[in-house]
Amino acid sequence: MTEPARRTLLLAAAAAGLGAAGFGGAGCTSDGGGGRGTTASAGMSTRRTPAHSPDSEAPPTAPATPTLPTIPPEPPLPTASPWPLARTEVEPRAKASAVRLLEALGTWPRGQQGPGPARERARARDVPPARAAHLVTRAAPLLTPAPEATVRVIAAQYGGLAGDRASVLVPLRQWRRAADGSVVDGGATVDVRLTRAPSGWQVRDLHPSRPGRPLARPGPLIRRTVTHDRIHLPPAAEADIRAGHLRPAPLRALLTLAESYDIDISVIHTGHPRNVFGTSRLSDHTRMRAFDVWAVNGRTVIDPTTPDTLIDGFMRAAARAGAYRVGGPRLLGRGGEVFFTDRAHRDHLHIAFDSDE
Structure with missing residues (x-):
């Protein structure tokens, strides 16, 4: 065989071997995008499965935490502050009986509103039951329904002294909790009538102030x-x-x-x-x-x-x-x-x- 013929035969054999290697065994396929491909055995499909195909189970999703509205805290009521008696009082026990009863009637914590608890507070001040019921009725301006309330006495002065009878005038301020949680600022002046008994001065009656309506056009x-x-x-x-x-x-x-x-x-x-x-x-x-x-x-x-x-x-x-x-x-x-x-x-x-x- 001549040399040119032998070369032609060798080139033809090499070309046949390359063709068999390209299609016979396992091989790598490209994803066509320059990225990583998937490996497949002979006779297996090389189709990709999407990350979230309809056939696959979706990963569990955590339930959303509900957002609750922010409720502002209720403003606190002023604290109760017992009115101090001066050491030079003319009739200190008369004033003490008057102011301590009003402080007790007009101040209550949550759950103690209403005439029933008010009568108990009066009885705790040594007021007999029948008179306690009367005084609670007379003290109605201080017992306006509210979840809680605080009274502070502003001053206490004599409205008059005559033998075994006395009048003590008590201007006071009261703060009440409204239904919406706010604080209502009010107050009254109470003419407290007392009589002197062997056991001391006893409150007999209450006369709260009842001012008229404000003028529409004050001068x-x-x-x-x-x-x-x-x-x-x-x-x-x-x-x-x-x-x-x-x-x-x-x-x-x-x-x-x-x-x-x-x-x-x-x-x-x-x-x-x-x-x-x-x-x-x-x-x-x-x-x-x-x-x-x-x-x-x-x-x-x-x-x-x-x-x-x-x-x-x-x-x-x-x-x-x-x-x-x-x-x-x-x-x-x-x-x-x-x-x-x-x-x-x-x-x-x-x-x-x-x-x-």
Whole structure:
């Protein structure tokens, strides 16, 4: 065989061997995208199975956690704070009986609202059952239905002392929990009537304040008085002024006095005895011509450390502002028709006017 023929035969044999290797045994197929292929044996399909084919079971999905609405916490009620008695009280047990009963009736925790628990609180103050039921009925303004409530006494002064009978006037503030969880701020002034018994002073009756509705168009004297930052009014006294239950003369005097003093008012109109205690004379408070003051410049009238010059100076300033009757813990000068004192006025100042204008 010639050399060219032999070369041709060898090339043909090599080509036949390469063809057999390409189709006979196991081989690798490409995915056509330059990525990793799948391996298949002879006679097996090389079709790919999608990652999430309809024939395959889907991986389990964790249940979604529900998002609960955020509920803001309820604002707390102010804490109860027993009113302190001064060591110079004229009848300390009378005042203690009055204020402690009102604190008990007007303060309750959750689950203790209503007249039944109120009667139990009264009985815990040594009030006999029949009288406890009566006093709870009389204290209705302090027992407005609420899940919980707190009372704080602002002041306590005598409305009158006559033998074995006494009147103690107690302006107080009360905070109640509303149905929506908010806090409602209110209050009253209560005329507490007591009698002296062998066992001590006993509460016989309660006369809470009941101010009228505020005037739709209050005049400038009223607006200036209730917004003055040196005139401090308990809830019932403020309500009295807003309802027009204080005449112009005492309103003008209050504004004049506030130019020189910080004034803490105790009683204006409602919550005060109708008559001068123990008499048949109509009170100037009933005539809407008077206001009572329990502290001046933050110093209480009853406190023995309060300077006499402060209280006496205020009383004289009230007379210069037009008051025709000024009562207090001491008789100023020779007294006369303007200044007076008695046992019931050791703890407050009575400022009264004889004009409706």
